[in-house]
Every structure is written in structure tokens, then in C-alpha cells.
Amino acid sequence: MAPGDPILGLTEKYLADPRSNKVNLGVGVYSDDQGRLPVLKAVQQVEQALVRDQSPRGYLPIDGLPAYTAATQKLLFGAGSAVLEAGRAATVQTIGGSGALRVGADMLKQVLGDKATLAISNPSWGNHHAVFRTAGFKLIDYRYYDAPTRGLDFAGMLEDLGKLEPGTVVLLHACCHNPTGVDLDATQWAQVVALLKERNLLPFVDMAYQGFDKGIDADATAVRLLADSGIENFVVANSYSKSFSLYGERVGALSFVGADRDEAARLRSKIKQTIRANYSSPAAHGAKLVAGVLGSPELRTLWEQELREMRERIHAMRAGFVDKLAALGAPDFGFINQQAGMFSYSGLSKEQVDRLREEHAIYALSSGRICVAALTTGNLDYVARAVAEVCR
Numbered sequence: 001m002a003p004g005d006p007i008l009g010l011t012e013k014y015l016a017d018p019r020s021n022k023v024n025l026g027v028g029v030y031s032d033d034q035g036r037l038p039v040l041k042a043v044q045q046v047e048q049a050l051v052r053d054q055s056p057r058g059y060l061p062i063d064g065l066p067a068y069t070a071a072t073q074k075l076l077f078g079a080g081s082a083v084l085e086a087g088r089a090a091t092v093q094t095i096g097g098s099g100a101l102r103v104g105a106d107m108l109k110q111v112l113g114d115k116a117t118l119a120i121s122n123p124s125w126g127n128h129h130a131v132f133r134t135a136g137f138k139l140i141d142y143r144y145y146d147a148p149t150r151g152l153d154f155a156g157m158l159e160d161l162g163k164l165e166p167g168t169v170v171l172l173h174a175c176c177h178n179p180t181g182v183d184l185d186a187t188q189w190a191q192v193v194a195l196l197k198e199r200n201l202l203p204f205v206d207m208a209y210q211g212f213d214k215g216i217d218a219d220a221t222a223v224r225l226l227a228d229s230g231i232e233n234f235v236v237a238n239s240y241s242k243s244f245s246l247y248g249e250r251v252g253a254l255s256f257v258g259a260d261r262d263e264a265a266r267l268r269s270k271i272k273q274t275i276r277a278n279y280s281s282p283a284a285h286g287a288k289l290v291a292g293v294l295g296s297p298e299l300r301t302l303w304e305q306e307l308r309e310m311r312e313r314i315h316a317m318r319a320g321f322v323d324k325l326a327a328l329g330a331p332d333f334g335f336i337n338q339q340a341g342m343f344s345y346s347g348l349s350k351e352q353v354d355r356l357r358e359e360h361a362i363y364a365l366s367s368g369r370i371c372v373a374a375l376t377t378g379n380l381d382y383v384a385r386a387v388a389e390v391c392r
Contacts, residue, residue: 014363022361025370042303046292062272064093068287071294072253083227087261090268093282097239100254105135125178150335166200175219176209176341179369203234211307213340232259249286317375324384342373352390360386
């Protein structure tokens with residue numbers, strides 16, 4: 001038997017728990033204030049139009065729906081990006097963000113061979129390790145999270161990146177770092193990009209949460225800086241699972257940036273070859289939903305409003321959680337307000353997490369990572385009281 005997935009396994013335990021007051025802070029999905037996955041109004045309108053249209057359900061091209069990949073490029077790089085004007089980006093639709101990571105990893109492994117090495121933040125999303133290790137990469141860590149300050153070990157990060165061999169692939173979280181919630185600011189990103197260029201490293205950016213911290217453009221700062229840096233080659237994997245609440249539709253994309261239009265064409269051919277040997281072509285429905293929203297000025301505006309509401313709810317839950325813990329006399333949790341996105345490294349120990357589960361039916365990862373987006377006005381008091389109790 002293969003070992004169980006720690007996050008999915010936690011959800012199984014949560015579902016089997018008969019207690020009515022249970023709360024799942026381990027799952028990586030956004031919930032509304034009623035604890036439900038939202039169905040966005042902008043998405044609903046496109047779906048209704050698709051139902052009325054009743055078009056045939058044929059295969060998509062290997063690289064996906066053209067309207068979807070074109071809209072994705074503009075969202076990632078900006079509508080007036082020099083990268084797009086020069087035709088340097090080869091973007092394909094993938095089966096979720098995980099599919100983008102795996103297709104990118106497989107293709108890079110073909111090119112790099114035995115030299116394929118990935119530098120990955122410590123910590124990182126667990127599936128990052130699984131995807132790249134299974135693709136044949138050697139993995140090495142670079143320092144990122146500083147436990148004593150609950151913040152970023154930026155000096156350690158720069159020092160470790162500065163020691164990497166040229167050609168090393170560096171995996172970067174564009175925003176809303178999973179699992180810590182600790183991000184770089186724009187000035188720090190500029191320093192990292194300059195170092196990547198100086199050391200001739202290959203950036204591989206994972207952006208699963210665009211729009212979940214500061215906004216669509218601000219959350220793409222890392223990608224935009226790379227595009228303007230003069231670095232000839234870099235990779236971006238992105239997902240619409242969170243920002244469109246389309247988890248089960250598996251809508252992602254992979255973008256390889258080349259030195260020029262000709263290299264981008266060669267990159268696209270290699271990506272398509274990799275996809276063909278894996279799953280042949282992506283699914284159509286989710287891509288049509290995303291393309292329909294992004295391709296309509298009215299629906300795009302509505303989606304941005306709904307995305308802003310999700311973002312602001314997360315910010316409110318962070319602030320409310322910190323305030324309630326302070327009122328209960330718990331240790332200082334103010335750092336949670338400085339973190340970004342759906343997740344927080346709460347600082348809770350494994351023993352405290354175990355107590356939350358056993359005594360209060362509150363489920364979190366043993367690392368102390370919690371999903372702030374799973375907090376609601378209905379469970380916030382209960383969770384805060386439980387956390388304050390196990391911290392005494």
C-alpha cells in the first residue's frame with residue numbers, strides 16, 4: 001500500500017467524525033461565509049449560455065482552447081506585455097495547476113537530462129516534491145520560512161540561491177505562498193529576479209492564487225518582473241481552481257517563455273509532444289467557462305468584483321481571528337495579518353494540533369498550517385477559543 005496523502009487523509013478523518021461542531025481547517029479550498037464552495041455569478045452566466053448553445057463535445061486541440069490560452073497570457077503577463085508583443089510566450093491549457101507542473105517538469109527533464117535539479121522553498125506545497133521527484137528531478141531546498149519571526153528568511157533565501165549551479169531550475173511561489181502565507185514584497189522580488197539572471201538560473205513560477213492577496217496585477221509582480229528582466233527563458237504554471245471556484249473542472253495552464261518567436265514555436269511543439277504522450281488533450285468545459293468570462297468586458301468586471309469579495313473575506317477572517325485571540329489572552333498571533341492568501345503557518349505545534357482535533361473536532365495539518373478561508377463568522381469564535389485553550 002502506498003502511504004496516504006496527508007491532506008486528503010485528514011479530510012477523510014474529518015468526514016468520519018460524528019461531532020456536529022467539527023471544523024476542517026486543513027482543506028485547501030475557498031469557502032464562503034456559509035462554509036460552502038461559491039458558484040460565481042459570472043461563471044453561471046457563461047454556463048447558461050453553453051447549455052442554450054448545446055454545441056458538439058469534440059476534442060480540443062492538444063494545446064487547448066485558443067481563446068482560453070490567449071486570455072491566460074494577458075492575465076499573467078499583462079495585456080501590453082513586451083513578451084506577448086514579441087510572441088515569446090508559448091501557453092497551453094493543462095489539467096489543473098498540477099498538470100501544468102507535471103507537463104513542465106517532464107519537458108524540462110527531457111531537455112536537462114541527468115542535470116535536472118530543482119531548488120524548492122523550505123517549506124513548500126507537498127505535491128511540488130512529488131511531481132518533480134517523480135519526473136526524475138534531483139531536489140534541493142533553499143531557505144524561505146523563518147520560524148522564530150514567523151516571516152521570511154530573505155537573507156538565507158538569497159544566500160542559498162546564490163550558491164546554485166547555473167541551469168538549476170528554481171521553483172517560486174508567485175503569491176500567497178503555500179503553506180506559509182509568507183510572501184516577498186516587490187523590492188525583494190526585484191532582488192531575486194536580478195540574482196536569478198546573474199546566476200543563469202531557470203525560474204519556474206507556480207501561481208495558483210492570482211487575485212487572492214492584493215489583486216490580479218499586483219499578485220503577478222514576480223511574473224511581470226521576470227518578463228521585463230531580460231531573462232530569456234522562464235516557466236509559469238497557473239490555475240483557475242481558486243479564482244474561479246472551478247476545482248473539479250481542472251483548469252490550468254503552462255507557459256514557457258523563449259528568447260524569441262522562433263524559440264517559442266519550438267517550445268510549443270515540445271510541450272504538445274509531452275502532452276500527447278500523457279493525456280492527449282485537455283477537457284473543454286472549464287476552459288470554455290474561463291474564456292467566456294475573461295472574453296466579455298461585462299463578465300470580466302463581474303468576476304473581478306466577486307474575486308475582490310473573496311479576497312476581502314479572507315482578509316477579514318485573518319483580522320477577526322487575530323483580534324479574538326488577543327481578547328482571549330492568547331499569545332501574539334499578529335503575524336497572521338502579515339501573511340497572504342488562503343493559508344497560514346499558525347505556529348501551532350503538532351501536539352496543539354492534535355489537541356484541537358481530539359478535544360475540539362478542529363482539523364489542521366500537523367505542521368500547523370491552517371486554511372484561513374475555512375473560517376467563517378459562524379465558527380470564528382469557536383475556533384479562536386479552542387486555539388487559545390490549547391496555547392495555554
